[in-house]
Amino acid sequence: MRIIDENTLEDLALGAAVLGTGGGGDPYIGKLMARQAIRDYGPVEMYTLDELADDDLIVPTAMMGAPTVMLEKMPNGDDIINAFESVGKYIGKPIKATMSIEAGGLNSVVPIYVAARKRIPLVDCDGMGRAFPEIQMVTHTLFGISATPMAMSDERGNTVLMETINNNWTETFARSITVNMGAMAMIALYAATVGQLKQAAIPGTMSYAMDIGKVIQKARVQEDDPVNTVREAVGGYLVFKGKIGDVQRRTEGGFAKGDAFIDGIDAYSGQKLQLSFQNEHLAVRIDGEYRVTVPDLIALLDVDTGEPITTESMRYGFRVAVIAFPSNEKWRTPEGIALVGPRYFGYDVDFVPVEERFG
């Protein structure tokens, strides 16, 4: 069991920004919500799956919608509690704890708000080990766990409860309901027992994010090489160092897509890296050849500070390090690759694990 207080929350949000691989939404609003709830209701206890009983029921909570809207129309707070309780009421069993469905970005910290207010534990696991743009892109899908019953709540008190035939339909309906609710909804979904999660979830991702954040904070104070510090903390590889030469952006199907072109410096001088993104960083090509792709994680870090750089803030002239680290093995199965591999996002290439190229 670990305690999430105001300090460890800061660590978690910082680590979650690394796991956000350039997307996942700005954790700022979520972090403020969680901090306020910790101040009002006390710190949150976080348990590993092994510390819970196999038949304990867990319901993840999250925010869904446009990041710009979240900055303006902040939640009521009761809305996400309504979503959470509605799923429990529908299932008709007591819920033991909540968890994050997405360890990268905003949704890493939102469930801490729920845990603090309901005085229930948080589970140290998630369904991605990173950030992805669509609801069905969680390891739960690979193990046949349904996203539904899913509850979506707005601040007015409306709650929509849905049952669907598969997780792709959930994504389709959820997106249009989100727009009706004002381009933002509080959601609870992917209810599962601890026994199911031991198979289907990615364990330890919250403490992993906290440890990454803690190491970055320490590197700032001690003036260590921050990029190397992050690389070691995530167990990854240095792929490239360079300067952003150009960023091309376009909007397709409601997603922010594009490519950044990075010119090598130091040992990488003379090489050119192309970084492709859709909300998150998805693929790295060096001199035209694919070197890293989803589901493995690609993080772009400021060379001087080790701060993760989001896809929105990439700009000409930034000196960056590209690091890559292995995704959870569940994503590396044929089913995982089919769900979130390079071809799903339109890159015509086979997935090759990052350690085979850089290890």
Add this chain to the structure above:
Amino acid sequence: MKIGIDVGGTNTDAVLMDGRTVVAWTKSPTTSDVTSGIISALKTIIADANLDVAQVDGVMIGTTHFTNAVVERKHLQPTACIRLGLPATVCLPPMVDWPDDLREEIGGHYYLAHGGHEFDGREISPFNEEEIRQIAQQIKDQGITAIAISSVFSPVNTIFETQTADIVREVIPDANITLSSEIGRIGLLERENAAIMNSCLRELAGRTVNGFKNALAEMNITAPFFISQNDGTLMNADFAAEYPVLTFASGPTNSMRGAAFLSGLKDAIVVDVGGTTTDVGVLQNGFPRVAALAVDIGGVRTNFRMPDTYSIGLGGGSLVERDPIKVGPRSVGYEITEKALVFGGDILTATDILVATGKADVGDAAKVASVGKDFASQVEAEIMDMTTIAVDRMKTSATPVPVVVVGGGSILIQKDIPGSSELIKPSHFSVANAIGAAIAQVGGECDRIFSLAEMSRDEALDQAKKEASDRAIAAGATPESIEIVDVEEVPLAYLPGNATRIMVKAVGDLKGS
């Protein structure tokens, strides 16, 4: 003729300009009452130019006084915030992300009420007049007169904020009201923070603007006077008394605008070398490029359109270490005229290095004879490396661009910077900020979300340009001089119906200039 004044934390600079010519200039220490420092600067330039004050057409003042008040938590008045958006936003009340000492300083009073809009203009909940009246009464009972009003998505629709203000004024006739929609952009907490800071500065602003008025009256200057804003445009004195928060970060903006004017360039990189830091910014179309990220003032997050500058710890007073070679970030700062070797001190500074290389001539060159030419050249190379990286970081493409160097520490830069097409050190570089104030125009902005399902992109852009132009004219610009200087479109992820955020900025010349 125009007078530009820059009231900084350390110095008050003043320039007298006749058209494009600098007739006289001075630097004098800033005084704690601000006014007497201005009077002394005015006296100097009037005497130097033998000026008949009747010839002055306008006085433009840039000041960091209000920023410093927030940073130092001084002269702030108790303020209440009314936010409309219930039932949304409850979990993050106003001032939730403020440092405790600042929140306590102004009382931390807030009230949540119904109202607010969705991104597409629908109401979150209906406006409730009775609710607002009761809140206003409670505020009145506490004797508070400074009131900030915010409403969810008020940049899309301002109606609830203005209705609230009308009711509050009925209940509290002497209320000092700031509407968030008048000073901020999308991002509720940041915009509301700016409105609250504005409210708590209103009393000080009234006093300070009066002080400026008295200073000018004492010098028999009857010309109108203006205060410069963070976007490089001007507001008239009465407007400034109501919106002091708009002066935040006007210093770097004025210095970049001054650099544009002095160099005659509209697109360039500006390197402002001070005593301790060097700020590198980008001029686009004659104005500073603005930062995309939130800006922190006195520990409070805001989303003002601040100039996007990159600062490095390099200045005229930077300490130089020998082994290994290191320049800055520690600095002797304003004490350089006592502590640097060339001025008879015992500390090796960046200024000493440039004198030792023979490229600069300040102080007594004999005092740096022992420094060694080779070593001095190595340190100068390090200074150039630091500057080159900072310049490169701010460039928008690999194409070489002109670099304009201003500020008191400009002597550090003696060679062309790699990646630049030319290096320009204009005359009067040390008072670029006062010049920037003197030449400022007036402007207006539009920033809101348009649904391109309902209108074409061109129609949306036209409407945004019209709104920005109308605001510039309302601020005092002559309609025929209006120019659109910035258009930015951001398509919103996750939303169908092509919702797009459009930001437009228009500027124009002041009437009578």
